[in-house]
Amino acid sequence: EHWHELLNPEFKGRSAILDVPSIGIMDAAMAIESRGDIKYGDKGNMTKEEIDKTIKILIDAKKSGQFRAFWTTFDESVNLMASGEVVIQSMWSPAVTAVRSRGIPCYYAPLKEGYRAWASCIAPMRHLTGLKLDAAYEYLNWYQSGWQGGFIAKQGYYSSVPETARKFMTDDEWGYWYDGKPAKGDIKDPYGNLMEKAGRVRDGGAFWERMGKVACWNTLMDESRYMVRKWNEFVSA
Template identity: 40%
Template sequence: MARALRVIGTSATLTEALRRQAHADLEFPVEFEVLDGLSCQSRGVLSPESYDVYDQWFHSLDLLWTAGSIQAIDTGRIRHWPQVRASGVFADGGQGFGTRPADILFVQPDRSLSAAPGRAISMLPTTYNVDSFAYAPELAARRRPGEPESWAWLLDDRWHGRCALSLDPAASAMELALAVQAAGLMRVGDPGCLAIEEIDEMFGHLMARKRSGHFSRFWTSAEDSMRLVSASGCVLSSLWSPAYYGMRALGHDLTYAAPVEGYRGWHSGMCLSAATEGEGLEMAYRYLNWWLDGVPGAIMARQGYYISVPEPLRDTLTDGEWDYWYGGLPAAQDLTDRSGRIVVHAGETREGGGYRQRLSKVAVWSTIMPEHNYLVRRWHEFLQA
């Protein structure tokens, strides 16, 4: 039996549609092992011999690179690398606090990571997006006249006990930092790099709300968030695009917010295990190149994600799909998912506009903060309060 390429990641990108497409397009078997975010990071760092390709967020790079669990990627072996470099979000530092996409992309001669260009990279940039929250018609009906969508809604007493958050502290802590500042409870210097004093002050505000029952709903994955938001009584939840459009496909009338304070951005990509060599390494490079050839990017686009090489999508998305997902234009006709269910109705426009417009509104990029260990400790105290 042919050796299989072993890929670990989360359900955000390791979808069944991608697995089937990889099986159809590549001459070798590809095995996906889907994990939650924290478990994937742990496997990536501690067990490089158990995978060939690590597919997850850029902000986990510091952990994997420092541990020596991944090897550098030779951009000379990536066909579309010139187009990746030309893509604005990866070529430049970009807007927003936190770990911006280019900050830790290139491997330097001393094996440090920085934005200084070179031939070797730490992770191949693939998908990225901007995240916020979705809310139900009940909340929309109770908005005050002229009231902007705001991260402060996560703390609003109007939906006491009825909003949901991700269990991932790296994401939720930034969203809550934006929320406490938007609510006027405290000033935050850099929501992507909270000082210990800021972490303590923030959790001081959050603990009281947790004990009162304001925060009682937490999810671990896109699928989990869909179950939670579908439950009676939930009117607001931080939500990833696949979950939002999945809810739309099921007939739920949700609105995805474009918060006045800006989005939380994230970017992901693929790393090569330090233990992968020979045949496995050749397969891994072929898989990385396949990811940028157009079809995977189209699958990602139809669940709301962007890809680092958008040009091939012109041949794989319809004009109407491109105009909605990337162009920010009204949908010319109903858009469906792979099962034929309507996720976008004709005439609707994507919240926030086109992809460059949405990226220009990133307030903070997901990151592993210098005080991450302390943040996680306070996060667990918060969950147990």
């Protein structure tokens, strides 16, 4: 299975793309390069020429009716997939969890080209001093202490400190989410809703396998402002 399935005419009118320029264009680039249209020097930092070529391909695809929707919110992505209006899209992990918790099949395909990855980083602002700086570090220490990592793990996300997250997960949850092992019991989301039956294995396998297949990371491009303008031309075309 390949990224270019997003642009496959077989899914005409039932494909969707995220309308956040810095993320949507990366998904598009993965699909376009997979199809053989463009060989990017660095998908995370495109040149103006690469941006122009990418947007032209997307506009042509849009005008041909390839895309059912451009979504911007969590609920939109869930409802599009759960209703059957869309059958293929790039989704946030908690959104896949939400669809599955409704008893509707939804999974991550093991794409040959690898994953588009992102990371959420938190750091104190440099103007902080005294009590405010102490409070910021206190929050950061709590954030990495395990509860947050254990919570997001049950949505499919990874913690930057897995060792502390593990303290807030059962052995079976850790085995399913991190080690890629078959679930010994039913797997539930962070809110207690049934998501997977015993015996299921996580899409993509273990943490080590998934992170070893990252093809590109979301970044702020040098030509970010230009890219956003061109992306808006695509959405409004």
